[in-house]
Amino acid sequence: MVFPAGTSSEPRTRITLGEFIGLTIAGLALGAIYAIAASGLVVTYTTSRVFNLAHGAIGMVMAFVYWQLRVEQHWNAPLALFVALLLVAPAIGLIIEATLIRRLNPNDTGMALVVTLAVMVALMGIAFTLWPQTKGRLLPVFFGPNAHLSVAGQLITYEELISIALAVATAVGLRLFFFNTRIGIAMRGVVDDRQLMSMNGRSPAMLSALSWAIGAALGGLAGILTASTYQLDIINLTLLVLNSFAAAMLGRLRNLILTFVGAIVLGLLDAYVVGYLKLTGWLVHLRPVLPTLFLFVVLIALPAVHLRSGTAVISRAIRIPAGARSLGNGAALVVLAIVVAPFLHGTVLGNVNAGVALGIGALSIVLLCGYGGYVSLAQYAFFGFGAWLFSEVGHGGNPVGLLVAAAAGAVLGAIVALPALRLRGLELALSTLAFGQLAYYMFFLQPEVMGRSDLAIPRLHLPGISLESGDRNLIFLSIVFALASAGVLALRRSRFGRILVASKDSQVAVATLGLNLRLSKILLFALATALATFGGALYGSTQRLVTADNFQYVSSLFIVLIVYVYGVSTPGAALAGGLSLAIAPLLAVHIPVRFQAVTYFMTGFGAFVLLGRPTGIIPAVSEWLHDRLPRRVMGHTGGPPPVVVPREPSRPTVEVSRAAASDA
Amino acid sequence: MSAYAIELIDVHAAYGGIEVLHGVDLVVPEGALVAMLGPNGAGKSTTLKAIDGRLTPTGGCVHIAGRHMNGASTKQLARAGVCSIPEGRGIFPNLTVEENLRMLTQLHADLPMSEVAERTYARFPILGQRHTQLAGTLSGGEQQMLAMSRALVSDPSVLLVDEPSMGLAPRIVAEVYDVLRQLAAEGITMLLVEQFAQMALSIADYAAVMIQGQIVTFAEPADLGDVAGAYLGASA
Ligand SMILES: Nc1ncnc2c1ncn2[C@@H]1O[C@H](COP(=O)(O)OP(=O)(O)OP(=O)(O)O)[C@@H](O)[C@H]1O
Ligand SMILES: [Mg+2]
Numbered sequence: 001m002v003f004p005a006g007t008s009s010e011p012r013t014r015i016t017l018g019e020f021i022g023l024t025i026a027g028l029a030l031g032a033i034y035a036i037a038a039s040g041l042v043v044t045y046t047t048s049r050v051f052n053l054a055h056g057a058i059g060m061v062m063a064f065v066y067w068q069l070r071v072e073q074h075w076n077a078p079l080a081l082f083v084a085l086l087l088v089a090p091a092i093g094l095i096i097e098a099t100l101i102r103r104l105n106p107n108d109t110g111m112a113l114v115v116t117l118a119v120m121v122a123l124m125g126i127a128f129t130l131w132p133q134t135k136g137r138l139l140p141v142f143f144g145p146n147a148h149l150s151v152a153g154q155l156i157t158y159e160e161l162i163s164i165a166l167a168v169a170t171a172v173g174l175r176l177f178f179f180n181t182r183i184g185i186a187m188r189g190v191v192d193d194r195q196l197m198s199m200n201g202r203s204p205a206m207l208s209a210l211s212w213a214i215g216a217a218l219g220g221l222a223g224i225l226t227a228s229t230y231q232l233d234i235i236n237l238t239l240l241v242l243n244s245f246a247a248a249m250l251g252r253l254r255n256l257i258l259t260f261v262g263a264i265v266l267g268l269l270d271a272y273v274v275g276y277l278k279l280t281g282w283l284v285h286l287r288p289v290l291p292t293l294f295l296f297v298v299l300i301a302l303p304a305v306h307l308r309s310g311t312a313v314i315s316r317a318i319r320i321p322a323g324a325r326s327l328g329n330g331a332a333l334v335v336l337a338i339v340v341a342p343f344l345h346g347t348v349l350g351n352v353n354a355g356v357a358l359g360i361g362a363l364s365i366v367l368l369c370g371y372g373g374y375v376s377l378a379q380y381a382f383f384g385f386g387a388w389l390f391s392e393v394g395h396g397g398n399p400v401g402l403l404v405a406a407a408a409g410a411v412l413g414a415i416v417a418l419p420a421l422r423l424r425g426l427e428l429a430l431s432t433l434a435f436g437q438l439a440y441y442m443f444f445l446q447p448e449v450m451g452r453s454d455l456a457i458p459r460l461h462l463p464g465i466s467l468e469s470g471d472r473n474l475i476f477l478s479i480v481f482a483l484a485s486a487g488v489l490a491l492r493r494s495r496f497g498r499i500l501v502a503s504k505d506s507q508v509a510v511a512t513l514g515l516n517l518r519l520s521k522i523l524l525f526a527l528a529t530a531l532a533t534f535g536g537a538l539y540g541s542t543q544r545l546v547t548a549d550n551f552q553y554v555s556s557l558f559i560v561l562i563v564y565v566y567g568v569s570t571p572g573a574a575l576a577g578g579l580s581l582a583i584a585p586l587l588a589v590h591i592p593v594r595f596q597a598v599t600y601f602m603t604g605f606g607a608f609v610l611l612g613r614p615t616g617i618i619p620a621v622s623e624w625l626h627d628r629l630p631r632r633v634m635g636h637t638g639g640p641p642p643v644v645v646p647r648e649p650s651r652p653t654v655e656v657s658r659a660a661a662s663d664a
Numbered sequence: 665m666s667a668y669a670i671e672l673i674d675v676h677a678a679y680g681g682i683e684v685l686h687g688v689d690l691v692v693p694e695g696a697l698v699a700m701l702g703p704n705g706a707g708k709s710t711t712l713k714a715i716d717g718r719l720t721p722t723g724g725c726v727h728i729a730g731r732h733m734n735g736a737s738t739k740q741l742a743r744a745g746v747c748s749i750p751e752g753r754g755i756f757p758n759l760t761v762e763e764n765l766r767m768l769t770q771l772h773a774d775l776p777m778s779e780v781a782e783r784t785y786a787r788f789p790i791l792g793q794r795h796t797q798l799a800g801t802l803s804g805g806e807q808q809m810l811a812m813s814r815a816l817v818s819d820p821s822v823l824l825v826d827e828p829s830m831g832l833a834p835r836i837v838a839e840v841y842d843v844l845r846q847l848a849a850e851g852i853t854m855l856l857v858e859q860f861a862q863m864a865l866s867i868a869d870y871a872a873v874m875i876q877g878q879i880v881t882f883a884e885p886a887d888l889g890d891v892a893g894a895y896l897g898a899s900a
Binding site for chain 1: 716717737738739742743748750754756757759763766767769770771814
């Protein structure tokens with residue numbers, strides 16, 4: 001979680017033993033909260049093999065539910081806790097499991113990630129709506145302000161002690177439950193063989209539902225403890241999932257004991273860093289990223305996982321348009337832009353421009369997630385990096401700045417790919433989320449970058465062509481998008497594209513075929529990141545003024561979700577996604593203040609479409625048209641707007657992708 | 665009311681639209697041991713799946729003790745007394761031996777763990793010595809014994825066993841067959857699938873030969889003679 005930067009301590013030169021004890025207790029208390037949260041994550045993962053990205057979000061919602069009961073309704077603490085933790089939280093867990101998780105294929109890690117990410121974003125949207133952040137909220141401490149002990153001159157609050165006691169109770173309770181009750185043992189066994197479990201008379205679905213209920217209750221407990229000890233804040237509580245993940249990774253998401261160790265180490269790390277280091281200068285924002293750094297160390301230190309071939313699940317069939325058709329779609333987009341541009345003005349024009357620029361950057365998601373099967377949750381960090389670079393080197397809008405941004409992106413991508421080579425889908429996704437958070441605090445928020453004031457970025461200036469006016473810029477951006485998406489499709493049709501898709505199917509198969517998986521992965525990351533920084537530079541030059549808020553790491557979640565919703569293997573989805581995100585704020589003007597979290601709802605709830613249409617909206621619509629319209633009109637895979645393209649022998653390649661099996 | 669413990673009438677089954685069983689007719693009389701033989705890919709395991717509920721037949725009837733059971737869940741069938749030991753060791757590799765046994769008590773609330781352990785360890789002393797070991801780290805033979813313990817303790821009305829000899833040394837196979845013989849002697853109805861026929865035929869009351877998704881022969885082992893030889897090659 002993130003703490004107000006102001007609380008990071010004043011410099012201390014000498015630390016007494018008493019202070020050390022105080023810090024240690026504070027660290028243990030924080031570690032205890034992490035331990036409770038992380039063990040919930042482990043319980044769910046062990047039983048259902050689905051990593052619950054929404055774990056922190058559930059804890060966050062429970063903290064607000066508790067606040068609602070305790071503060072607004074004036075219930076007493078035990079009753080409010082009972083209702084929140086033993087009724088509401090398990091109910092939320094059960095509902096999520098029964099409506100969403102049960103419909104997932106456990107071998108399809110990509111989809112499981114996207115769906116739980118969607119739950120996380122949707123829960124945040126609900127929280128923003130029910131508990132608008134315009135109003136400050138405080139949870140009363142459990143035992144009143146004077147309830148504390150004094151050890152060696154240090155105040156130790158009952159809150160800290162109760163956190164530690166609850167973590168111990170959780171550890172003992174889970175241990176007894178999982179090793180000494182039949183149902184607990186069954187929950188450990190069910191992942192081995194679901195069918196055998198039902199032959200033994202236990203329903204695997206019931207076990208998985210139970211694990212989600214328990215996980216949600218533990219998440220809720222952690223959320224409430226965090227909120228009453230530290231603060232009640234939607235985003236920070238939601239990110240408790242990152243800290244829990246960091247702790248749980250030490251036990252590979254399975255071992256509860258190591259998970260507890262990881263949590264305690266994290267808690268102590270936080271306390272000692274705050275107590276002993278002088279967090280000034282560029283280190284001001286070090287504290288919120290400590291779990292991230294810990295996570296990176298764990299991921300790098302743990303032995304690499306072996307390739308897994310996984311179970312084949314024939315799920316997605318997508319048409320890939322032929323080269324001429326993709327160029328045709330691009331041309332149609334440009335024509336559309338030329339026609340529409342004169343009718344757009346002011347904010348609308350500005351936002352549409354931003355949307356197309358974001359769409360160019362979002363093509364990186366099509367490459368990385370759609371073709372490569374790697375879910376990356378850090379794209380806005382790359383957008384921001386590109387924008388910042390362009391402001392540094394693109395003086396007067398010099399187009400060389402764009403090239404520099406892209407080249408730097410390629411290098412950055414290749415560097416990022418090196419550690420990513422050893423990560424499986426889930427670890428990669430969470431590491432990228434952590435990376436995005438790191439970039440936000442340690443880079444964008446730095447005063448030299450865009451932390452102190454708005455960063456001015458010049459509008460791109462092509463020799464002889466001014467892009468100063470918004471409508472020209474729109475046409476230009478449309479041309480760039482058309483070319484870039486044609487390039488992405490060409491890449492998909494190439495040998496490299498076939499290797500990517502084949503490796504998504506089975507890494508083992510590709511490796512045994514002698515194809516160089518490493519090289520193609522590095523190349524993929526380099527290309528995708530180059531596209532992202534390039535798009536980010538264009539986005540910056542379109543916006544002209546940006547702040548760190550433009551590159552909030554949460555935005556990366558939105559854009560990945562929205563591209564998945566439209567169809568992650570379809571370049572058109574990048575454009576549709578970028579435009580949707582850019583235009584959503586315009587809607588906000590027309591709806592009550594309470595429902596301002598449009599983007600959260602659009603992306604969070606939107607992603608549930610994927611349960612019915614795993615390929616996304618655009619391919620589904622284009623399939624539908626394909627079945628219904630005369631042959632002449634169809635055939636494109638949802639490049640942007642459907643257009644009549646001169647008929648040519650259409651022999652679309654059919655891609656049958658199997659559930660990416662790189663993970664379990 | 666039929667006297668058959670298992671009766672399959674024109675059963676069809678498919679994996680994702682590809683039909684594998686093309687009308688299987690088979691009966692297992694109450695108290696009898698029927699050995700089902702046949703080449704790889706004939707559909708033997710699939711037939712067992714259609715009986716124990718792992719696969720819902722696309723056509724035909726599955727009767728168990730005279731009751732129509734198509735579409736019943738694995739769990740319901742298990743409660744009705746169908747005990748199935750699937751191909752490749754029906755155990756939980758990440759649980760210990762003892763915990764695996766503990767899973768057997770889920771179905772029978774009245775069966776205390778102590779009795780399950782006692783009966784199993786009496787029959788397979790080696791499992792008793794290794795009760796805290798993870799099942800996945802047992803040898804193949806020990807794993808098969810652990811899997812067999814399910815049949816041993818649960819007093820099934822119908823026992824389905826899929827290739828219990830797969831990958832085992834002859835001495836271990838003999839031990840496994842001792843258990844099967846003992847269960848058969850206790851009057852438990854059994855459908856036993858084997859690829860290598862000799863052992864199975866030595867304890868079977870009837871033999872059914874399955875080829876390409878259909879039962880082509882049903883006879884007493886003694887009468888099987890040439891037929892088995894023709895279909896099953898030298899191994900029969
Ligand atoms: N899960 C599955 N998905 C698709 N096809 C399957 C599946 N399981 C079996 N099959 C196919 O069904 C057919 C029958 O398989 P089955 O396992 O029943 O054969 P079998 O007689 O048990 O063979 P074996 O002696 O090798 O165990 C085979 O062609 C097999 O490829
Ligand atoms: Mg078989």
